[in-house]
Amino acid sequence: MQIIVVKDKVAGGKAALKVFAAAKARGVKVFGLATGGTPETTYAELVASDLDFTDSISINLDEYVGLAANHPQSYAYYMHHHLFFAKPFAASYLPNGLATDPAAECARYDQILADHHVGLQLLGIGRNGHIGFNEPGSPFDGTTHEVALTPSTIAANARFFDRPADVPKRALSMGIGAIMQADQILLEAYGSDKAAAIQAMIEGPVTTAVPASVLQQHPNVIVILDQAAAAKLS
């Protein structure tokens, strides 16, 4: 695991841009993408860059159940708003949060992942160590599935919604098995509320109780942290 500690998330976005540029330079054509507060500076850097993704495919980690793609808090909307408006891809995939048959939707997504090998996977991390929406206890070989979000994740996501009752309680998420298939993983974390999860991910035992700890078993992981998120590392 390569750990890069930067001053703040703006510097983190610049460091992440270099990882994306290097991936493009070595011919990566499939990018696994994340949403949330963490990658916002990365997407701002990508938007401002001269990188072109019109020959590339994007596959997002997850989507809330019950939100249409044009809902302002859906991850489809987020991706359009932060990246795709300026950097279109040849094709962009997200789970369909309105799917009437979630099991069929998960199978469709697993087929997309089987058809497109991810070269670079971008990740954030939850305060409880989740990656994607693979909450603690998720199996390391898991496939795309419907998730009941934990109270901690729902509380963390509430900042993006007007009313607590509006925060989705369920999501469709890529499984850890698919995340681990990526050739390279870039995980970013900023702020003191991620420090405990980062310490457990990097220095703790590999355990399903901390889903991100599985990354210790991946051969090519880059972690970009600000000083607050790195504060508990020894």
Ligand code: F6R
């Ligand atoms: C988002 C995702 C989640 C977030 C995590 C951190 O697509 O899969 O794992 O990366 O919940 O969220 P933020 O960045 O908002 O702190």
